[in-house]
Each structure stands twice: as C-alpha cells, then as structure tokens.
Amino acid sequence: MRKDTVVVAGGRPAHEHDAPVNPPVVLTSTYRGVGEVADTDRSYARQTNPTWEAFEEVLAALEESPCPALSYASGLAAITAALTLVPVGGTLVLPRHSYQGSMQLARAWEQRGIFSVRTVDVADIGATLDALDGADMLWIESPTNPMLEVADLPALLSGARQRGVLTCVDNTFATPLLQRPLTLGADLVVHSATKYIAGHSDVLMGAVLCATPELRERLHAQRTLEGAVPGPFEAWLALRGVRTxxxxxxxxxxxxxxxxxxxxxxxxxxxxxxxxxxxxxxxxxxxxxxxxxxxxxxxxxxxxxxxxxxxxxxxxxxxxxxxxxxxxxxxxxxxxxxxxxxxxxxxxxxxxxxxxxxxxxxxxxxxxxxxxxxxx
Ligand SMILES: Cc1ncc(COP(=O)(O)O)c(C=O)c1O
The missing domain is CATH 3.90.1150.10 (Aspartate Aminotransferase, domain 1)
Structure with missing residues (x-):
C-alpha cells in the first residue's frame, strides 16, 4: 500500500464481522494471567497496551521498519531511551543545531560523566565523518531544528556503519511520508509524535523505531523498567491524528x-x-x-x-x-x-x-x- 493509504488503513482491528472499525482505548493497568510469564505475554500495562500496539503497527509500516515502533510518553522520553544506547564513557556526535532539548539532555549527561559530546555541522559530510573517529553514536536531524540544514543521510549513515558507529535520526520535521531513514541505513529513528504525527497540538507522545528486533527488544525491556510510557488515550489520539x-x-x-x-x-x-x-x-x-x-x-x-x-x-x-x-x-x-x-x-x-x-x-x-x- 502507498503511504497515504497506510495512514488510513494501518493499525485497524481484524477484518471480522461485527468488529469495530477503530481500535478501542484500552484502559487497564494489568492483564489476567496465571503461571509463569512468557516473553510474549501481556502481563502488566507498563509493558504494552493494545492501543499503543495499533499506533506502533501503523508507524512501523510508515517508516518501513521490520518491527513495531515503541511508544513513549513524549518525544524527549524517546530521545532519552535512544541515548541510553551510548555506552558509559562513550562519545555521542550531535548536530550543533539539534533540537535544544536533545542538546540540553546530552550536555547534562556529559556533565555527569556519563558520555562525552562532540557537536558538528551535520551539513558538512567531511567534518561529520571525521568526528566519528572513536565515537559510539551519530545523532542526526535533517532538516535541523531550527536552522533547517540538510544532512546527506546516505553518505553519513553508510560512513557511520563502516566505522561501527550506531546511528539515530530524529525524523520529526520530515515525517515518514517524506523521509524514511531506516531504508537509508539508520539503526534507529525517533519521533516527537507530539508534532506532525498526532498533528493537533493536544497530545505529548514519542516513538522509537529500530532496524533490528534485537535493538527493539533491548529498548522494550528498558522501557518496561524505566516506565516512560504514554497513556492509552494519548496513543489513541495520536493514531486518530495519523489518519489525516x-x-x-x-x-x-x-x-x-x-x-x-x-x-x-x-x-x-x-x-x-x-x-x-x-x-x-x-x-x-x-x-x-x-x-x-x-x-x-x-x-x-x-x-x-x-x-x-x-x-x-x-x-x-x-x-x-x-x-x-x-x-x-x-x-x-x-x-x-x-x-x-x-x-x-x-x-x-x-x-x-x-x-x-x-x-x-x-x-x-x-x-x-x-x-x-x-x-x-
Ligand atoms: C525535532 C524535535 N525532536 C524532539 C522534540 C521533543 O518532543 P516532545 O516535546 O514530544 O518531548 C521536539 C520538540 O520540539 C522537536 O522539535
């Protein structure tokens, strides 16, 4: 399906007689169950929620991700989750004109000695690739906020891969309709779903998309432990927004x-x-x-x-x-x-x-x- 059909058709309940057209807002904090909990079980609502799952399915289809998105309480919660993949003592390379929340967060963690930060002009391919020497993660915004500089995504993503550097693209400005970084070689994509995806300035929500099930599993386990999850109504509003x-x-x-x-x-x-x-x-x-x-x-x-x-x-x-x-x-x-x-x-x-x-x-x-x- 084309992307303007996916936004309408994705994340719907199964096509069965009498089924509702829209997924319900599932208000529950826990799920029934007895015996040992398997990995695939729904056991507690910090782990998953059917309303998030509908949103996660449609966003993954839009970004052409091999696995469902992960919903977060805000864009910054999604960014926080992705940044935890930088190892302690490691190095993060960040555009000098990143969204100021990402920059402040990275600087705060640098001050606490968690990792160090190098800032680059992400429109300059040579300078960005040079900054990757010994780095652990390349963060990209393209276009950047608020200077609207454009990074060469294929060149930077493949250059980072050759150097063994993990890549994450904040795709909030472009939306998956205009740009799909996972298809260009990114390891991770983050969104402030608060913006275009939900689209009505009435909800805070974020999402992470992963290039591999292993990365998703790691972030999913961490999300369950750290708890930066959205409410089901937020996910329902975001999905409602995606339709248009x-x-x-x-x-x-x-x-x-x-x-x-x-x-x-x-x-x-x-x-x-x-x-x-x-x-x-x-x-x-x-x-x-x-x-x-x-x-x-x-x-x-x-x-x-x-x-x-x-x-x-x-x-x-x-x-x-x-x-x-x-x-x-x-x-x-x-x-x-x-x-x-x-x-x-x-x-x-x-x-x-x-x-x-x-x-x-x-x-x-x-x-x-x-x-x-x-x-x-
Ligand atoms: C590019 C970008 N990424 C992330 C965020 C943070 O998102 P949220 O406000 O949903 O936490 C923003 C917010 O302005 C943004 O502009």
Missing part, C-alpha cells in the same frame, strides 16, 4: 513553499531558510533524499533585531505565538527567546510552523508587520 497525516502534510507543505518564496522576496527579510527554495544550501540534497516535498517549517531571519522580531510576532492574529510545530494551526516563535538556543541561531530568526489554514490569510497576517519593518 498525508492530507495535513500535503496542505501545510504547499503553503510553506509558497510563504517561503514570498518571504524571500520581501525587503524586511535578510534570509529564508527552507530546503524547498532553489537558492537554499540544502536544496539539491533535500530534493534527492526527501520524497515529494521539503516539510512545513520555514525559518526567517529578519533584517532587524530581536525586539523588532518580537513586535512582529506580537502583532499577528492568525498565527499563534507559541513553541512547538506540526499542528493544524500555524505557530511562530523567535527561537532565541529560549536562552538555551545557541548563539549561532540569529537573534531575529523566526521559526514558522505552517499549518493548514488558507495560505492567503497566513500571508496577509504577516505582511503588515513585515512592511512596517521595511519602512523603518
């Missing part, structure tokens, strides 16, 4: 491409970072490795300071000023309002998460603030 993933991505991506083009021609804008623009440094690479589009996040650097950027955001009515991305509603945020965001992210950079509203309303909302900046 293809439509939402198609619509928001078309609007993002149009807004990126218009923004790049506005005199108040110093730079637009969006791999869909022909002049973007990541354009050719993204065109080669992303199927059918470039995503729905656009970063705009204004030709002005932080205060001017904040003024523009404060004047918007259709866009919601908020952190996060991937929902039906368009969100905008000056990323450097977070003190943790690195200084290499420009002070006046606005990250736009384009939603599914009419693109003309989104543009007309932005335009007066941009014109006012250009007139100053």
């Amino acid at each position: 993933l293809a439509l939402r991505v198609e619509r928001s991506m078309a609007s993002a491409a149009e807004l990126a083009r218009r923004l790049s021609e506005h005199p108040a804008v110093a730079e637009v970072r969006y791999p869909g623009l022909p002049q973007d440094p990541g354009h050719e690479r993204a065109a080669a490795q992303m199927a059918g589009g470039f995503g729905s996040v656009v970063s705009v650097v204004l030709d002005d300071d932080a205060a001017a950027a904040e003024r523009l955001v404060a004047g918007l009515r259709v866009w919601t000023p908020a952190t996060s991305l991937g929902g039906v509603e368009s969100l905008v945020e000056r990323r450097r309002r977070h003190p943790e965001e690195p200084a290499s992210v420009p002070e006046s950079l606005l990250r736009l998460s384009v939603g599914i509203e009419n693109v003309e309303d989104l543009w007309e909302d932005l335009l007066p603030g941009l014109d006012a900046l250009a007139d100053r």
Whole structure:
C-alpha cells in the first residue's frame, strides 16, 4: 500500500464481522494471567497496551521498519531511551543545531560523566565523518531544528556503519511520508509524535523505531523498567491524528513553499531558510533524499533585531505565538527567546510552523508587520 493509504488503513482491528472499525482505548493497568510469564505475554500495562500496539503497527509500516515502533510518553522520553544506547564513557556526535532539548539532555549527561559530546555541522559530510573517529553514536536531524540544514543521510549513515558507529535520526520535521531513514541505513529513528504525527497540538507522545528486533527488544525491556510510557488515550489520539497525516502534510507543505518564496522576496527579510527554495544550501540534497516535498517549517531571519522580531510576532492574529510545530494551526516563535538556543541561531530568526489554514490569510497576517519593518 502507498503511504497515504497506510495512514488510513494501518493499525485497524481484524477484518471480522461485527468488529469495530477503530481500535478501542484500552484502559487497564494489568492483564489476567496465571503461571509463569512468557516473553510474549501481556502481563502488566507498563509493558504494552493494545492501543499503543495499533499506533506502533501503523508507524512501523510508515517508516518501513521490520518491527513495531515503541511508544513513549513524549518525544524527549524517546530521545532519552535512544541515548541510553551510548555506552558509559562513550562519545555521542550531535548536530550543533539539534533540537535544544536533545542538546540540553546530552550536555547534562556529559556533565555527569556519563558520555562525552562532540557537536558538528551535520551539513558538512567531511567534518561529520571525521568526528566519528572513536565515537559510539551519530545523532542526526535533517532538516535541523531550527536552522533547517540538510544532512546527506546516505553518505553519513553508510560512513557511520563502516566505522561501527550506531546511528539515530530524529525524523520529526520530515515525517515518514517524506523521509524514511531506516531504508537509508539508520539503526534507529525517533519521533516527537507530539508534532506532525498526532498533528493537533493536544497530545505529548514519542516513538522509537529500530532496524533490528534485537535493538527493539533491548529498548522494550528498558522501557518496561524505566516506565516512560504514554497513556492509552494519548496513543489513541495520536493514531486518530495519523489518519489525516498525508492530507495535513500535503496542505501545510504547499503553503510553506509558497510563504517561503514570498518571504524571500520581501525587503524586511535578510534570509529564508527552507530546503524547498532553489537558492537554499540544502536544496539539491533535500530534493534527492526527501520524497515529494521539503516539510512545513520555514525559518526567517529578519533584517532587524530581536525586539523588532518580537513586535512582529506580537502583532499577528492568525498565527499563534507559541513553541512547538506540526499542528493544524500555524505557530511562530523567535527561537532565541529560549536562552538555551545557541548563539549561532540569529537573534531575529523566526521559526514558522505552517499549518493548514488558507495560505492567503497566513500571508496577509504577516505582511503588515513585515512592511512596517521595511519602512523603518
Ligand atoms: C525535532 C524535535 N525532536 C524532539 C522534540 C521533543 O518532543 P516532545 O516535546 O514530544 O518531548 C521536539 C520538540 O520540539 C522537536 O522539535
């Protein structure tokens, strides 16, 4: 089945007479059973839940994983699980513009002496491969958050494999509809399902996908012990969101491409970072490795300071000023309002998460603030 059918047809109950069309929300903390517990048994709800299983099945089909996904309580819980595969005393290689939560977590563990961290410009193949010498895990975001740099996934994933370095790709921005890192050689994929997958800014959830049953088994055992599991209702909401993933991505991506083009021609804008623009440094690479589009996040650097950027955001009515991305509603945020965001992210950079509203309303909302900046 094609991916826009999988989002609708995956994770459904068996096709039997009288069966419900949708999986139920299974509210239970334990399962009936007597005698010794086998590996395959459902024994306690920290281990598994039928509602998660439906979500895990459809996500695995989308990512073309050989084994079901693993659900987590949030994207950061999924990231935490994947990072525990870096051995104590080992080395993690991380993009310098990673999602700031991943960066903060990695730095916190480095400070505790658990592992050391090397940061790289993940768009630079040579520098990234050089940084893998003696490393244990390569973490990749592509496009990166919020600079939208594009990594050469096939080159980095095969280079890491040759060096015996485990790889994990945070595929939140691209979604499995546009990019499937496991098919390009990644060992692990993580998602903040909070974003595009659930898609309505009403649930926190995460997922990990593994290239081998052995890796999945290891993370599954660890998830059961550590307990960072979602509630069944969260999994049901995320699955409900997945049903419209293809439509939402198609619509928001078309609007993002149009807004990126218009923004790049506005005199108040110093730079637009969006791999869909022909002049973007990541354009050719993204065109080669992303199927059918470039995503729905656009970063705009204004030709002005932080205060001017904040003024523009404060004047918007259709866009919601908020952190996060991937929902039906368009969100905008000056990323450097977070003190943790690195200084290499420009002070006046606005990250736009384009939603599914009419693109003309989104543009007309932005335009007066941009014109006012250009007139100053
Ligand atoms: C790329 C990326 N990965 C992971 C996360 C963390 O996900 P969550 O908020 O679901 O913990 C985020 C959140 O903004 C993100 O943007």
